[in-house]
Structures are given as structure tokens and as C-alpha cells.
Amino acid sequence: SAVISQKPSRDICQRGTSLTIQCQVDSQVTMMFWYRQQPGQSLTLIATANQGSEATYESGFVIDKFPISRPNLTFSTLTVSNMSPEDSSIYLCSVKTGAGEQYFGPGTRLTVT
Amino acid sequence: DQQVKQNSPSLSVQEGRISILNCDYTNSMFDYFLWYKKYPAEGPTFLISISSIKDKNEDGRFTVFLNKSAKHLSLHIVPSQPGDSAVYFCAASATGGFKTIFGAGTRLFVKA
Numbered sequence: 001s002a003v004i005s006q007k008p009s010r011d012i013c014q015r016g017t018s019l020t021i022q023c024q025v026d027s028q029v030t031m032m033f034w035y036r037q038q039p040g041q042s043l044t045l046i047a048t049a050n051q052g053s054e055a056t057y058e059s060g061f062v063i064d065k066f067p068i069s070r071p072n073l074t075f076s077t078l079t080v081s082n083m084s085p086e087d088s089s090i091y092l093c094s095v096k097t098g099a100g101e102q103y104f105g106p107g108t109r110l111t112v113t
Numbered sequence: 114d115q116q117v118k119q120n121s122p123s124l125s126v127q128e129g130r131i132s133i134l135n136c137d138y139t140n141s142m143f144d145y146f147l148w149y150k151k152y153p154a155e156g157p158t159f160l161i162s163i164s165s166i167k168d169k170n171e172d173g174r175f176t177v178f179l180n181k182s183a184k185h186l187s188l189h190i191v192p193s194q195p196g197d198s199a200v201y202f203c204a205a206s207a208t209g210g211f212k213t214i215f216g217a218g219t220r221l222f223v224k225a
Contacts, residue, residue: 004156031211043157043202043215092156100145100206102213104156 004105020079023093028073033094083112119216132190136203143205
């Protein structure tokens, strides 16, 4: 298994500002994922972050809006840039083990006013 | 295009009875299926999984059934307990792929 922590756990931000979310894993992992869960909806994959390479973004998500860093095998950040109320969501960091099981952090609840 | 569907947004069950949560998928390439439980203000936690080479996997009170021909899986919880009240997500992935696709979730209420 993997233990994942995220900071901040929640934040209220003003429109037009940016927020960086940190994700720390207790073991080295190759792939880290960033998800978004909007109210009443499923988990939507934003991007996959591999150490040492550019993140791979899913359709509908772009690097300018959601820049990601992956400086080592235990840490990643996701920035939500130029925020609007539509970005209000829970943002989740996740890792996948070799067995195919996927583990999630506790999430960051973002409210944009 | 929803590749993983959970058509019941909510389910209410009496304590001690069986809870059955259903999930359908459309992509025949999926060969690994998972169930996650999510409490408010927490991230999803892995519950149980099943490979497509099996049709049943059991772990304590939780059993997952897979019907490949119908592209359907279900999670059975017996007996249900009030602490099982949570949102349950069905998820699927394909060998060689790294993306896991999630359903919309089913909120389970277990009444004492």
C-alpha cells in the first residue's frame, strides 16, 4: 500500500489567483496521478505525472491551466492557475502500485469565490 | 462517453441486510476492476478488486462478482453495517494501460 498526504486540505481562493497543491507519498512511485472530483460527479483524471518527464494531460486539461511538477519519486505539485468558480472541486493525488491497486490522498477541497 | 457506469446514485439498506451495488462497463479491453469507498472529507480507499480471469472475489463481508459477457460487476456487502455508509466507486483498467476509469459513484445508506 501507499500512504499519501496532501497540502492544503482545503482553501478558499479568489477568482484570478493560483493555488499550488502538494502531494507527498511515503514510498517511491513511478506514476502519480492528479484527479478532480466536482460536486456530485465522478473522479476525472487531469494528468499523469512521471518523474523526469513532462506530465501527460487528459482531454480538456492543459498545462497552462494545471501545471504539474514532479521533482522526485515521492513528491508532486499541481497548480490551479487563474482560478474561476468552475474550478471549485476536490483535487486528489493518487499513485498506482505494481499490483494495479490505486491509492489516493485525502484530497484538497478548493472553493473559488 | 461513460465507459464505467453506476446507474444508481443512491441505495438505502437496513443494518444486517445485504447491500448490492451495481456497475456496468462498455470497454471490452478492461480486465481489472476495483471498488473504492469514500467517506466525506477523505480520499477514496481501495476496497476490493477482481481480475477478468475470475468471476468472484471475496474478502470478509465484501464480495465482488464479475459477469464478463454482460459487462457487469456487482459488490455485495453482507451483513451491512452503519459504518458502511459511504460513496462507493466502481473502477476499471486495462492491462498495459495505466489509466483507471471511475464510475460516478453510488451513495450507500445503512440504517440502524
